Amino acid sequence: MKIKSELLSKNGKSNLKRKIAIFVTACLVLLGTVTTVNVAPAQAAVGTSVVISEVYGGGGNSGASYKNDYIELYNPTNSSVSLAGWSIQYASSTGSFNSITNLSGSIGPHQYYLVKQASGGGGTVELPTPNATGTINLSASSGKVALAKITTAVSGSTDRNVVDFVGYGAANNSETSPAGTLSATTSVERKDNNGGIVQGQGNGWDTNNNANDLVVTSNLAPQNSSSPAEPTASGGGMDNDHIGLGNPSGATATTSNSNNYLMVKPQYTLSYNNSRRGPNWVSWHLESSDIGSASRQDNFRADTTLPSGWYQVTGSEFSGSGFDRGHMTPSGDRTSSVENNSATFLMTNMLPQAPNNNQIVWENLESYSRKLVAAGNELYIIAGGHGTGGTGSNGYKTTVGNGVVVPETIWKVIVVLPKGNNDISRVSSSTRVIAVMAPNTQASSSQPWGSYRVSVDSIESLTGYNFLSSVSTSIQNTIEAKVDTGATN
Numbered sequence: 509m510k511i512k513s514e515l516l517s518k519n520g521k522s523n524l525k526r527k528i529a530i531f532v533t534a535c536l537v538l539l540g541t542v543t544t545v546n547v548a549p550a551q552a553a554v555g556t557s558v559v560i561s562e563v564y565g566g567g568g569n570s571g572a573s574y575k576n577d578y579i580e581l582y583n584p585t586n587s588s589v590s591l592a593g594w595s596i597q598y599a600s601s602t603g604s605f606n607s608i609t610n611l612s613g614s615i616g617p618h619q620y621y622l623v624k625q626a627s628g629g630g631g632t633v634e635l636p637t638p639n640a641t642g643t644i645n646l647s648a649s650s651g652k653v654a655l656a657k658i659t660t661a662v663s664g665s666t667d668r669n670v671v672d673f674v675g676y677g678a679a680n681n682s683e684t685s686p687a688g689t690l691s692a693t694t695s696v697e698r699k700d701n702n703g704g705i706v707q708g709q710g711n712g713w714d715t716n717n718n719a720n721d722l723v724v725t726s727n728l729a730p731q732n733s734s735s736p737a738e739p740t741a742s743g744g745g746m747d748n749d750h751i752g753l754g755n756p757s758g759a760t761a762t763t764s765n766s767n768n769y770l771m772v773k774p775q776y777t778l779s780y781n782n783s784r785r786g787p788n789w790v791s792w793h794l795e796s797s798d799i800g801s802a803s804r805q806d807n808f809r810a811d812t813t814l815p816s817g818w819y820q821v822t823g824s825e826f827s828g829s830g831f832d833r834g835h836m837t838p839s840g841d842r843t844s845s846v847e848n849n850s851a852t853f854l855m856t857n858m859l860p861q862a863p864n865n866n867q868i869v870w871e872n873l874e875s876y877s878r879k880l881v882a883a884g885n886e887l888y889i890i891a892g893g894h895g896t897g898g899t900g901s902n903g904y905k906t907t908v909g910n911g912v913v914v915p916e917t918i919w920k921v922i923v924v925l926p927k928g929n930n931d932i933s934r935v936s937s938s939t940r941v942i943a944v945m946a947p948n949t950q951a952s953s954s955q956p957w958g959s960y961r962v963s964v965d966s967i968e969s970l971t972g973y974n975f976l977s978s979v980s981t982s983i984q985n986t987i988e989a990k991v992d993t994g995a996t997n
Contacts, residue, residue: 555584555714558591558615559672559698562711563653564728565646566692568628573693575631577646578638578730579653581621582738584701584712590614594671595659596623596642601650601679605661609642615733618710622732636732649689650677675718684717688724688762696722701738704755704978710738724762727772747931748793750777753888753923754977757788763815771813775851776837782818784913786859789892789973790836795927796881800844808833811856821855825909830902834861834918836891838874859893860914862900864953869946870918873957876997877922886927891920894971898948919945919967921975935979937986940994943967958996964988 561582566572579596583589591611598607615621624638626645646653655672656662664681665673675682676696677689687696698721699713713721750772759770759779766782776792808823826833836857842848851857861870877887893915897906905914924940925931945967946952946960964975965988976984 756973829908830900831860
């Protein structure tokens with residue numbers, strides 16, 4: 509599936525900020541301080557018409573996998589929309605619209621429509637069967653794409669015949685502000701119907717601000733009319749997504765966001781901090797099928813999927829520091845296959861942990877988590893560190909190896925659900941949530957992990973993150989204020 513971005517603040521706070529922004533803009537217009545308006549008024553949430561859900565211009569270029577450029581459409585409404593007489597139009601970042609692909613047929617409710625475009629001559633992967641085919645050669649970095657209800661050239665984003673408009677990179681026209689700059693291996697993609705990145709919840713977020721509504725991603729997954737409708741018929745989005753309950757820091761897969769860089773792996777999802785040279789947080793779903801008989805691989809190694817030019821922490825870098833290579837997603841949570849277990853030994857999944865914190869406090873908490881799974885539950889878990897400086901077996905340190913920051917505190921949030929479907933909809937005010945925050949010191953083992961339980965709210969206050977943001981605000985407010993008092997072994 510695709511990568512999308514999550515709003516950092518609570519839904520309620522986000523709505524309030526949008527309302528304030530709209531009010532301030534209206535006042536400025538009345539006062540005459542705003543002289544031009546080149547976009548429609550901001551919407552509050554999911555779009556009310558067909559939107560451009562993804563744009564990729566690197567097809568066939570050096571380093572690209574897909575052979576062709578493409579533009580993907582999504583229908584966020586509950587009704588089928590005829591595309592007869594509509595078109596996709598393209599212009600360079602500063603040019604006029606003179607490249608047009610006519611559309612036909614219709615796009616069903618919550619379905620996708622794929623428009624295949626030109627190729628640079630390279631690549632190895634064919635697109636899924638397109639719903640329309642054109643010969644437009646999109647820029648791999650900057651450009652403008654319009655979805656129009658006519659087949660003659662439009663003038664720009666304010667043209668009355670424009671249904672949706674995306675400017676990216678250095679485009680001189682966009683909805684409010686352009687989305688990020690692309691490459692041969694990245695596309696720009698619209699957020700899900702909730703303004704987040706939950707899989708299976710469509711790509712319909714539309715506040716008429718390209719910069720806020722779309723994100724740059726390296727996880728290309730073009731969809732056509734044969735792809736499943738989203739949200740899925742079962743509702744609530746796709747279950748078992750590693751960040752199905754939210755992206756707490758609003759991490760994005762764009763290199764300009766180097767200290768909050770989203771990395772999605774089959775085994776877990778993380779926010780990487782290039783300055784600290786480690787994860788801000790790692791999030792994963794845990795169920796019985798994740799636990800098997802694969803042995804511990806112990807193949808600690810650099811993560812070569814980090815962006816080009818970023819430092820890659822090596823597997824031996826913590827040696828002699830007095831700190832363990834502390835897994836965030838534990839090896840024991842991924843024993844269904846050798847491949848899955850091996851993935852937990854990438855250094856992007858590690859923080860420097862005091863041995864007693866890692867091997868006693870955290871190990872006992874991890875073992876208890878797997879006990880909950882064995883009892884018939886599935887878990888959504890997110891873990892990370894905060895602050896700078898911890899005390900390992902060789903004393904206090906702020907960094908180890910080549911500048912890897914040692915966190916002051918290690919924290920974890922665990923949401924416990926009975927095994928089932930429609931997970932988000934099953935989170936209620938009575939759902940058990942275990943939040944733990946322990947000092948990253950040798951002395952932390954003087955108390956059992958249960959004594960370090962806190963509220964989710966307290967970890968949010970410490971980190972500035974917004975956990976469980978895919979859950980309704982009222983339920984969040986209830987379960988995040990509690991401190992767990994359940995069993996600990």
